[in-house]
Amino acid sequence: MKEFMLIFLGADYSQLDLSPEESQGQMQKWFQWVDNLRKDDIYVEGRPLAPLAKRMQGKDLVITDGPFAETKELVGGYFIVKAKDFEAAAEIAKDYPDFHLGGGVEIREVMMMDHG
Amino acid sequence: MASLKTEELADHLFRHEYGKMVAVLSRIFGFENPELIEDVIQDAFVTALQTWKYNATPRNPSAWLMQVAKRKAIDILRRNQLHQTTIDQHLALPVDLTIDSFFHEDEIADNQLRLIFACCHPALKEADQIALTLKMISGFGIREIAQALLTTVDAIKARLSRARKFIRREEIPLEIPTGKSLDERIFTVLTVLYLIFNEGYYSTQHEQIIRRDLCDEALRLTKQLCAHKRGDQPPVHALIALMSYHASRLTSRTDTQGNTVLLPDQDRSLWDQDLISQGHIHLQLASRTKPFGNYHIEAAIAAQHCLAPSFAETDWQTLLSLYDVLYTMKKSSQILLNKVVVLMQLKEYDHAQHLLLQLTSDLDQTVMFHSVFASLEMDVGHAAEAENHLKKAIQLSTSPLQKAFLEEKLSAVNSNSTT
Numbered sequence: 001m002k003e004f005m006l007i008f009l010g011a012d013y014s015q016l017d018l019s020p021e022e023s024q025g026q027m028q029k030w031f032q033w034v035d036n037l038r039k040d041d042i043y044v045e046g047r048p049l050a051p052l053a054k055r056m057q058g059k060d061l062v063i064t065d066g067p068f069a070e071t072k073e074l075v076g077g078y079f080i081v082k083a084k085d086f087e088a089a090a091e092i093a094k095d096y097p098d099f100h101l102g103g104g105v106e107i108r109e110v111m112m113m114d115h116g
Numbered sequence: 117m118a119s120l121k122t123e124e125l126a127d128h129l130f131r132h133e134y135g136k137m138v139a140v141l142s143r144i145f146g147f148e149n150p151e152l153i154e155d156v157i158q159d160a161f162v163t164a165l166q167t168w169k170y171n172a173t174p175r176n177p178s179a180w181l182m183q184v185a186k187r188k189a190i191d192i193l194r195r196n197q198l199h200q201t202t203i204d205q206h207l208a209l210p211v212d213l214t215i216d217s218f219f220h221e222d223e224i225a226d227n228q229l230r231l232i233f234a235c236c237h238p239a240l241k242e243a244d245q246i247a248l249t250l251k252m253i254s255g256f257g258i259r260e261i262a263q264a265l266l267t268t269v270d271a272i273k274a275r276l277s278r279a280r281k282f283i284r285r286e287e288i289p290l291e292i293p294t295g296k297s298l299d300e301r302i303f304t305v306l307t308v309l310y311l312i313f314n315e316g317y318y319s320t321q322h323e324q325i326i327r328r329d330l331c332d333e334a335l336r337l338t339k340q341l342c343a344h345k346r347g348d349q350p351p352v353h354a355l356i357a358l359m360s361y362h363a364s365r366l367t368s369r370t371d372t373q374g375n376t377v378l379l380p381d382q383d384r385s386l387w388d389q390d391l392i393s394q395g396h397i398h399l400q401l402a403s404r405t406k407p408f409g410n411y412h413i414e415a416a417i418a419a420q421h422c423l424a425p426s427f428a429e430t431d432w433q434t435l436l437s438l439y440d441v442l443y444t445m446k447k448s449s450q451i452l453l454n455k456v457v458v459l460m461q462l463k464e465y466d467h468a469q470h471l472l473l474q475l476t477s478d479l480d481q482t483v484m485f486h487s488v489f490a491s492l493e494m495d496v497g498h499a500a501e502a503e504n505h506l507k508k509a510i511q512l513s514t515s516p517l518q519k520a521f522l523e524e525k526l527s528a529v530n531s532n533s534t535t
Binding site: 013014017018019020021023024026027028031034035047048076077 | 125133162166
């Protein structure tokens with residue numbers, strides 16, 4: 001089994017004007033998704049990222065304050081899941097609950113460091 | 117490793133928290149600043165959605181949301197130095213401490229009650245009271261309100277803005293009325309809550325899920341009013357009883373295709389016994405002191421139906437006297453129409469027909485009138501007259517479901533009269 005990182009881009013909830021009931025419904029869909037992944041024993045971990053960012057670059061350590069990307073491309077967080085290949089990882093990502101709200105998923109394989 | 121149990125939020129948690137946050141924030145920013153209030157709450161929900169969905173629901177979601185709202189509110193106050201707000205007026209304490217006091221449980225309950233009285237202010241139009249209550253107290257979104265009230269998003273926006281302008285212009289205070297005016301003001305609140313309930317209960321155009329939602333919400337708000345010491349009044353208990361009895365029958369009122377099932381044909385085993393017991397308890401609490409008002413009588417009528425083991429075994433005689441009492445309180449043609457239905461069950465056809473003819477001028481343009489008249493004509497064997505009334509009812513009906521139901525009755529009349 002390989003591990004893949006699903007990087008979530010958007011959705012920008014603050015622009016969507018969801019009602020309280022809709023927000024809660026969306027939350028419940030995420031809970032259900034995580035739950036399904038856990039039942040299949042392919043969920044490794046997942047964390048949200050706060051929007052504030054700083055970038056340090058160059059030999060003078062120039063600091064730029066973020067966020068950097070367009071809001072709709074802002075990384076909101078990630079999951080790490082187990083899958084046998086890219087296709088399987090993409091299959092998992094199909095259940096991402098925020099596609100209809102303008103969100104997207106970037107899939108990257110997490111390299112295994114085998115020093116054994 | 118976290119537990120394997122699916123995270124689950126309480127039903128409508130966000131809606132209910134919305135109501136609480138509005139209650140607190142309208143004290144901080146003033147009711148006349150709905151944009152600020154809305155911003156703070158949106159921010160709290162967005163933050164929650166961004167983080168909780170990674171299976172990280174806080175142990176006390178309600179406290180968490182309030183905490184985020186509080187921080188954001190203090191930020192805004194500091195940044196904007198909103199000196200015109202109410203804060204200044206009671207501000208002997210530093211901002212943080214004053215704001216803290218608004219977040220105490222008891223204070224939230226008081227604020228919610230103040231807000232209900234403001235949203236149901238007697239000088240507001242009924243339609244505006246309902247929209248404002250659903251928005252500010254119940255936490256419905258504008259689309260959801262439009263859907264519930266069978267109108268457009270723009271119409272709801274217009275109602276909300278008109279109501280808010282009125283509240284600002286007239287400087288309607290956020291307060292809990294006292295003394296004699298408390299009774300009158302509670303009565304207006306109950307009227308609004310009952311209208312919301314009826315919107316769900318009697319509508320023939322909604323999906324079942326929206327109807328139940330409205331009924332549940334109206335019942336919840338009435339109970340919330342009752343839970344406050346100032347709202348713990350006989351008419352409030354009576355309305356809870358009435359809503360509980362009605363709500364107990366919701367499931368049995370539509371079949372799986374969404375068609376209406378009338379009282380005689382309802383499967384009584386589907387009636388919710390918990391709600392019926394709740395009705396009994398509140399009707400008893402309502403009846404500790406006189407005088408009895410129309411909600412008492414309406415609840416007693418609904419109780420009679422819930423107590424009857426079958427349609428045939430209903431105590432029609434008692435119902436007849438209850439409708440007579442009710443009519444002395446509320447001179448409404450609708451009540452007389454209900455009385456006609458009872459008279460038909462008692463086989464007092466002449467009396468029933470006499471009443472119906474009296475009601476013609478008032479109710480000739482309503483579906484119910486012709487539908488009841490058709491039943492009477494059927495009962496006394498006048499198929500042709502029954503047919504005419506059914507045709508009229510079908511012509512008047514605006515609901516496809518109701519039309520279908522009446523068409524079915526019509527074809528039953530036709531097949532009976534030809535055989």
